Amino acid sequence: MSCEFFAKGLCQSCRFMAKSLDEQLTDKQQKLESLLAGLNVDAFLPPVSGPEFGFRNKAKMVVMGAAHEPVLGIPGPGGKPLSLTACPLYPADMQVLLAELEAFVRRAGIPPYRVDKAKGELKFVLLTRSAVRGEFMLRFVLRSHDAIHRIERELPALLASFPAIKVVSVNLQPVHMARLEGDEEIFLTDATRLEEVFNAVPLYIRPKSFFQTNPEVASALYATAAAWVDELKPESLWDLFCGVGGFGLHCASDTFPVTGIEIEAEAIECARMSARSMGLENLSFSALDSTDFAKGSDAASVPEVIIVNPPRRGIGDELCASLSAFGPRAIIYSSCNGETLAKDLRAIDGYRIARVQLFDMFPHSDHFEVLCLLTKVD
Numbered sequence: 001m002s003c004e005f006f007a008k009g010l011c012q013s014c015r016f017m018a019k020s021l022d023e024q025l026t027d028k029q030q031k032l033e034s035l036l037a038g039l040n041v042d043a044f045l046p047p048v049s050g051p052e053f054g055f056r057n058k059a060k061m062v063v064m065g066a067a068h069e070p071v072l073g074i075p076g077p078g079g080k081p082l083s084l085t086a087c088p089l090y091p092a093d094m095q096v097l098l099a100e101l102e103a104f105v106r107r108a109g110i111p112p113y114r115v116d117k118a119k120g121e122l123k124f125v126l127l128t129r130s131a132v133r134g135e136f137m138l139r140f141v142l143r144s145h146d147a148i149h150r151i152e153r154e155l156p157a158l159l160a161s162f163p164a165i166k167v168v169s170v171n172l173q174p175v176h177m178a179r180l181e182g183d184e185e186i187f188l189t190d191a192t193r194l195e196e197v198f199n200a201v202p203l204y205i206r207p208k209s210f211f212q213t214n215p216e217v218a219s220a221l222y223a224t225a226a227a228w229v230d231e232l233k234p235e236s237l238w239d240l241f242c243g244v245g246g247f248g249l250h251c252a253s254d255t256f257p258v259t260g261i262e263i264e265a266e267a268i269e270c271a272r273m274s275a276r277s278m279g280l281e282n283l284s285f286s287a288l289d290s291t292d293f294a295k296g297s298d299a300a301s302v303p304e305v306i307i308v309n310p311p312r313r314g315i316g317d318e319l320c321a322s323l324s325a326f327g328p329r330a331i332i333y334s335s336c337n338g339e340t341l342a343k344d345l346r347a348i349d350g351y352r353i354a355r356v357q358l359f360d361m362f363p364h365s366d367h368f369e370v371l372c373l374l375t376k377v378d
């Protein structure tokens with residue numbers, strides 16, 4: 001199977017689609033090893049990959065075209081709107097729903113937002129799928145409140161024909177050409193979160209919280225981190241940049257406390273809910289800046305193992321300095337950006353890089369996830 005949009009030159013978003021997954025993996029591994037050149041790595045473990053297609057659980061569709069003929073996709077050759085509802089990165093049921101959503105926007109008569117004219121209402125349709133039950137969270141990013149009644153009018157019929165849609169919301173983004181989404185979220189369903197399960201660990205997806213986009217590879221990533229922590233048998237653990245708690249919840253046990261730190265309050269609510277449903281009481285999650293939290297912690301409270309999983313910018317010099325000063329027995333660094341990972345690893349003092357493993361979370365692109373185990377040099 002391949003992507004016909006790519007083969008016809010219509011969409012080139014997947015730059016490496018022409019290569020086999022094995023070739024892509026070899027290239028990524030080489031790139032990772034060259035980024036870490038000069039650092040002493042004891043072992044590069046074999047890379048982990050998942051399915052070639054149907055792996056992406058989140059679609060961010062730009063809404064283009066006219067109210068009577070909306071298109072969910074990208075600007076194609078010559079700027080003409082190109083529908084990508086059949087993009088094979090999404091599971092089959094998600095493609096079916098995306099096509100239905102294009103028809104839904106037409107039936108509701110919501111004018112797509114025109115960036116060039118700063119006119120119209122509907123900017124994006126965001127769809128997230130939970131792998132465990134194939135349920136969906138659907139969000140409409142609108143410029144103003146004006147079109148909400150049109151969505152509400154058509155919604156009952158959509159929910160009746162697609163009962164797997166559990167959460168629907170409107171996000172208001174009044175600013176022209178700004179971030180993807182705005183601050184205000186209006187729920188149109190009673191449910192406000194989607195339930196997911198990775199490796200028997202319950203996780204919750206909320207509109208604004210980060211959530212891993214490749215369930216199969218993310219499950220392998222969390223399971224690997226949990227296995228490494230299990231080998232280390234720590235007396236306590238921090239999970240910094242914890243999001244909805246994936247790493248900390250996977251590593252948790254009733255024998256040691258886990259502290260999760262994350263800037264986004266909604267994600268922390270999700271992590272707490274997961275801990276409650278697992279019946280674990282020795283997990284605590286707080287909505288704080290990770291660097292401030294580390295700087296404000298005294299040496300006595302520093303755990304034996306610290307997990308960090310920052311955004312693309314990495315953990316930065318200040319947190320590297322705090323980690324070096326704390327000197328926990330081990331640091332597990334999960335990164336989605338090899339460049340900032342290499343920079344941060346060079347800035348952390350007193351550790352050997354015991355293991356590095358690549359997780360191919362984003363096939364056909366040049367992005368990948370890396371998990372590293374750093375152990376304290378005596």
Ligand SMILES: C[S@@+](CC[C@H](N)C(=O)[O-])C[C@H]1O[C@@H](n2cnc3c(N)ncnc32)[C@H](O)[C@@H]1O
Pocket residue numbers: 209210211212240241242243244245246247261262263264267288289290291309310311312336
């Ligand atoms: C790559 S995501 C990882 C989330 C989580 N570990 C997971 O597996 O889903 C990075 C997370 O860091 C959070 N974040 C960004 N800046 C932060 C900061 N200064 N302090 C704490 N968390 C931050 C983001 O909100 C996001 O949830």
Ligand code: SF4
Pocket residue numbers: 003004005006011012013014017084086087088089364
């Ligand atoms: S984003 Fe989808 S449609 Fe575009 S090249 Fe990749 S697989 Fe094909």
